[in-house]
Amino acid sequence: MDRGADALVAALERAGAAVVLAPPGAGKTTRVPPLLLDRGLLGAAGQCLVSEPRRVAARAAARRVAAERGWEVGAEVGYQVRFERRATAATRLLFATEGILTARLQGDPFLDGVAAVVLDEFHERTLDADLALAFLREVRQGPRPDLRVLVLSATLDPGPVAAYLGAEVVEVAGRSHPVEITYLDRPDPAPLPGRVAAAVRRAWGERPRNVGDLLAFLPGAGEIAAVANRLGPWAQDVGARLVPLHGDLPGSAQDAALARSAAPRIVLATNVAETSVTVAGVVAVVDSGLAKVLRHDPGLGLDRLELEAISRASADQRAGRAGREGPGIAYRLWTRHEESGRPARAEPEVHRVDLGRAMLEVAAWGCPDLEAFPWLEAPAADRVAVALALLKRLGALDEGGALTPDGEALRRLPLPPRLGRLVLAAGRGGLAREGARLAALLAERDVLRTGRAFGPGGESPTGPSDLLHRLDLLEAAARAGFDSGRLESLGVDPGAARAVWRAAEEMEALARGLPGAAPPRAPTEEALLRLPLAAYPDRVARRRDPGSHRFVLAGGRGATLDPASGVRRAEFAVALRLDAGRRGERAEARIRWASEIDPAWLTPVATRTRVVFDPEGERVNGWEETTYEDLVLAERPQRPDPAEAARLLAAEAARDPQHALRPSPEARALVARCRFLARELPDLGFPAWDQGDWSALLGELCRGKTSFGELRRADLPAALLRPLSWPQRDALDREAPERVEVPSGSRLALAYPEDGPSPPVLAVKIQEVFGWAEGPRVARGRVAVLLHLLGPHGRPLQVTADLRSFWTATYPEVRKEMRGRYPRHRWPEDPWAALPTRRTTQPRKP
Secondary structure (H helix, E strand, O other), rough: OOHHHHHHHHHHHHHHHEEEEEOOOOOHHHHHHHHHHHOOOOOOOOOEEEOOOHHHHHHHHHHHHHHHHHOEEEOOOOEEEEEEEEEEEEEOOEEEEEHHHHHHHHHOOOOOOOOEEEEEHHHHOHHHHHHHHHHHHHHHHOOOOOOEEEEEEEOOOOOHHHHHHEEEEEOOOOOOOEEEEEOOOOOOOOOOHHHHHHHHHHHOOOOOOHEEEEEEEOOHHHHHHHHHHHHHHEEEEEHHHHEEEEOHHHHHHHHHHHHHOOOOOOEOOOHOOOOOOOOOOOOEEEEEOOOEEEEOOOOOOEEEEEEEEOOOHOOOHHHHHHHOOOOEEEEEEEEHHHHHHOOOOOOOOHHHOOHHHHHHHHHOOOOHHHOOOOOOOOHHHHHHHHHHHHHHHHHOOOOOEEOOOOEEEEEEEEOHHHHHHHHHHHHHHHHHHHHHOOOOOOOHHOOOOOOOEEOOOOOOOOEHHHHHHHHHHHHHHHHHOOOHHHHHHEEEEHHHHHHHHHHHHHHHHHOOOOOOOOOOOOOHHHHHHHHHHHHHOOOOEEEEOOOOOOOOOOOOEEEOOOOOOOOOOOOEEEOOOEEOOOOOOOOOOEEEEEOOHHHHHHOEEEEEEEEEEEEEOOOOEEEEEEEEEEEEEEEEEOOOHHHHHHHHHHHHHHHOHHHHHHOOOHHHHHHHHHHHHHHHHHOOOOOOOOOHHHHHHHHHOOOOEHHHHHHHHOOHHHHOOOOOOEEEEEEEEHOOOOEEEOOOOOEEEEEOOOOOOOEEEEEHHHHHHHOOOOOEEEEOOOOOOOOEEEOOOEEEEEOOHHHHHHHHHHHHHHHHHHHHHHHOOOOOOOOOOOOOOOEOOOOOOO
């Protein structure tokens, strides 16, 4: 780092900001802040704030600087983390977590007395770091152009950050020692603790010169405990001390894990040891390649830790831990082929975690347009919109997006906004202790072992709330002193129960200090059941039928209650844990945890009148509904508004007018005649009775009606004629007559086609048209009627539009055949001379 000092100072003097890129082990964290002090860049009394992504890093860095400079922690150099501060007004170098820096900026945007801010390990791209960078950018562009800002990283792509901040890039060569990296030859399907334990044993025997400590990276505290159990006897045999290092340990234990030890050690750590800190004495690394990463869980409504493969950049950081003090080795528990499938860098939190807390900070910052906040990398607009809508629903923001007093209280709680709202409501109701425990149960992993409740394999008892059921078990676990045997009999996970209890104690202390907190009081079941609703007002659900597992959620989506849930009787509930389920219009979510509510607790509610068509009754019904966010709470029948009923009835009837109206033969014939003229004589303007014509007619017919039954009793032929002008009616009778006269004197009906271009049909007995040379024509004589010449059996003997040709060419054959079959009927030899008659048989001889 010393070799890049001049370049860094020059960059800061020119631009006032710099992005410093240096490999692991180069000394960025502990050398850059003192450099600013030594080179006079902090002025006579200015302070340098250094943000770190973790508490252990802030404490360790302060101690390392103090040791190297011969200073005292809390004097020239200090640190501040949650619930702990070792610094004075005279402290020149202050290491703090990113959340502390953000809070400092919110409380004092001018950063009075601060000459420089250093964002260390920025490649981790936490949400707090991105917020701090955005705030610092605005401070530099506004009231403090003199403020120096540095961004430090080993693996960051420096270009975008430098352009965003108006900074220069300074690359510093490192002095790390070579590290030999070994991969698996093939994927190992064995469980993770066994794989890591085997790799530790192998790496321990292959350490350079068989001296030095080993650092193994694991995803979480549970995995650390499992590996420690497997390595315990072996570690004693080889004289190695097993040392855990993770975020749940007390600060003193974390600090001890980082310190050099005379006895050889095997440090089992999470990614807290990946950057910012140096575990002294490490010469070998075993990397599981996994980490627990925060991702927003829409079903839970909160962020949760998910097990994921680390990026290639993180793997390099981890391997670099073995080369800090000399040559080292690193074992990666994945293959080279698998390496190529890993992302180059970790995904920034701004793209994967809940934005609720961040948007509270943006609102508190005074951004006039929350959706246009100038992020380094803007999150998706729909994720911002969801976060803002929830904050407004929780009462943290007003409709204009301004922070409310409750929003300010939630911002000061180190909790997701949902859980903050629960704790806030609990404190105001004198239930700070119970609210803290409920919030912890929601935030931490489930205290119940999968599929177990009261006893091994037992079913969760029927009750009002899966959350209160777990509260009862948690309190029983505490009364039993978290005895593992007793907890196992209850089906409770001892580790999870202890973690929830610790978190609840911290939350309770915060809840009691909130504005408006009431004195403690004895909890009632109703008071406890109200609290989950405060956190999940958007998750109200109504059971579809008594005893059913099917619910409908606010917003209209269906959901199914998980069989493991004990909430089997409640009509209304809050869905606390919700699996989204498959995608698709009819896909249903699954409610894992539910908690009963009384619909009387819901506000605000609205009253609306709903008019619906009942397809079974084929009628329009009206209902008055009381709703909460579109979820129907209660309903009663009401006479529908006549205009709305007519509109809805007409729309439904237009889907299938033939079914809705069931037109008589007279009406069907009238429609067919109009369609025929619309096609053959378009200049007359007849309706074609397509969708638009039916819709117009039905709009008129449905006035004052509410059912298909009433429609079917209407005078449809009269309604069909009503839109026609008098000239059109005259043309209808003339150009598309209903009946025509045949030579026998009969007036017979023409059958017009209901669809298609076919001509109208005249079905007539052959004896009635003797002597007729040409059949009738319609549509101004343009269309010849198609004759169906019927025999005695009532079936056509001939279908023709050319009667003359029939008499000449075909009739003789017809006569010959028919005389034999029907001798009593008239079959004259000369049809041209025979008289047409309605009487088809020969007259009896006297």
